[in-house]
Amino acid sequence: MISLAEARERIFREVKALAPERVELALAHGRILREAVIAPEDFPGFDRAAMDGYAVMHEDLSGEFVVMGEAQPGARCGVRVGPGQCVRIFTGAVMPEGASQVIMQEDVERIGDRVVVRKRSSVLHVRRRGEDARAGALLLGVGVRLGAVQASLLAQVGMVDPLVAARPRVVHLVTGGELVPPAQVPGEGQIRDSNSTLVRGLVEGAGAEMAWQGHAPDELGQFLDRLRAPGEEGWDVLLISGGASVGDYDFGARALAELGFEMRFHGVNLRPGKPLAFATRGRQAAFLLPGNPVSHWVVFAVAVRLALERMQGVGADGEGDGEGWRIGGMLPLALGAALEGGADRRETFWPGRVVAGGGGLRVDPVAWRSSGDLCAIARANALIHLPPGALPLDAGAIVNCVLMEGGALPLD
Numbered sequence: 513m514i515s516l517a518e519a520r521e522r523i524f525r526e527v528k529a530l531a532p533e534r535v536e537l538a539l540a541h542g543r544i545l546r547e548a549v550i551a552p553e554d555f556p557g558f559d560r561a562a563m564d565g566y567a568v569m570h571e572d573l574s575g576e577f578v579v580m581g582e583a584q585p586g587a588r589c590g591v592r593v594g595p596g597q598c599v600r601i602f603t604g605a606v607m608p609e610g611a612s613q614v615i616m617q618e619d620v621e622r623i624g625d626r627v628v629v630r631k632r633s634s635v636l637h638v639r640r641r642g643e644d645a646r647a648g649a650l651l652l653g654v655g656v657r658l659g660a661v662q663a664s665l666l667a668q669v670g671m672v673d674p675l676v677a678a679r680p681r682v683v684h685l686v687t688g689g690e691l692v693p694p695a696q697v698p699g700e701g702q703i704r705d706s707n708s709t710l711v712r713g714l715v716e717g718a719g720a721e722m723a724w725q726g727h728a729p730d731e732l733g734q735f736l737d738r739l740r741a742p743g744e745e746g747w748d749v750l751l752i753s754g755g756a757s758v759g760d761y762d763f764g765a766r767a768l769a770e771l772g773f774e775m776r777f778h779g780v781n782l783r784p785g786k787p788l789a790f791a792t793r794g795r796q797a798a799f800l801l802p803g804n805p806v807s808h809w810v811v812f813a814v815a816v817r818l819a820l821e822r823m824q825g826v827g828a829d830g831e832g833d834g835e836g837w838r839i840g841g842m843l844p845l846a847l848g849a850a851l852e853g854g855a856d857r858r859e860t861f862w863p864g865r866v867v868a869g870g871g872g873l874r875v876d877p878v879a880w881r882s883s884g885d886l887c888a889i890a891r892a893n894a895l896i897h898l899p900p901g902a903l904p905l906d907a908g909a910i911v912n913c914v915l916m917e918g919g920a921l922p923l924d
């Protein structure tokens with residue numbers, strides 16, 4: 513059995529980045545950028561009014577100005593503003609030549625073709641050319657995940673077909689004679705398959721695509737038949753739920769060997785998730801995930817996700833090294849309650865709930881009955897990292913947390 517650090521090291525070493533691709537900007541949301549975004553010109557590209565009002569020379573402290581014309585957004589007003597003169601202007605319009613300040617319309621009284629200044633502020637109310645970014649400035653680096661704001665920045669600079677990481681294609685097989693589809697009422701001894709839904713969500717949340725999902729009973733022949741259903745090629749990662757252990761009906765390792773996969777590790781000193789296995793076949797990766805939902809959630813976060821990130825180019829240019837938790841960084845937080853426990857030699861990830869309160873963030877441990885307790889992890893939004901032998905811990909102790917879905921923070 514190896515340590516989690518060693519397991520992550522092997523995943524990082526064996527899994528290679530997929531070739532990046534260009535996509536339409538409308539499809540780029542959620543993708544990882546594989547080229548830098550450099551400002552092609554100054555932003556803003558021209559001096560713009562930041563308020564509705566009257567454009568004047570800022571050094572002209574006259575109490576009254578003659579209105580010489582009007583400047584609307586989208587067109588240049590031909591008027592040159594001189595002493596004692598102003599131009600009626602609206603937010604976003606090009607500043608007329610000569611003008612360097614907008615007096616807010618609330619601060620003047622308009623009388624015919626003149627304005628009388630009631631109050632003069634020293635604020636210019638002008639967005640100066642290049643004040644956001646100069647031409648040539650680095651706006652987004654390689655490896656940034658494109659959220660709504662980052663994608664809209666691409667729109668601003670006209671990058672309509674950005675180079676982004678390809679989405680790894682995942683195939684997923686759940687195993688077990690006890691499973692029925694969620695729409696079916698379970699018979700005696702049966703349970704509904706919740707892992708297919710869980711894994712689909714985790715895969716999509718990691719920027720990958722679920723290409724195929726299936727179910728096999730605990731019988732090697734049928735297991736292999738189902739595994740061959742999505743074809744040999746056309747996918748990058750195979751996930752097998754259940755059958756990861758060494759029981760009589762745990763066919764995962766045998767099935768992978770039959771398919772020509774080479775086992776890279778089987779068994780990690782990890783709780784939950786000890787039977788986790790990782791294998792490769794050429795550029796394809798496979799994981800055996802212990803069937804319990806909590807184990808699934810944890811091993812996905814600490815191991816499978818790394819492979820999917822690596823395929824999306826994380827670490828390709830020296831960023832991240834597999835030791836860092838680059839996406840969904842570790843955050844030190846105070847424990848909201850004591851954590852009991854003996855001298856456990858296994859590295860543990862304990863479901864936690866990060867909450868704001870008492871002037872800061874803290875993490876409350878979530879009580880879970882077993883690694884099958886999906887009801888408990890439905891309340892969790894983080895994993896508390898406990899190195900071997902860390903327990904017991906008092907309330908207030910500082911623990912490292914992996915923020916989960918919806919709460920991922922970038923490291924630097």
Ligand code: AMP
Pocket residue numbers: 686687688690691703704705706707708753754755756757801802803804805884
């Ligand atoms: P296994 O790893 O196959 O021994 O499964 C461990 C536990 O997880 C057993 O209690 C299974 O019934 C349960 N389990 C396995 N697969 C699923 C699934 N797809 N949905 C819900 N529970 C599952």
Ligand code: MG
Pocket residue numbers: 687688689754755803
């Ligand atoms: Mg099973």
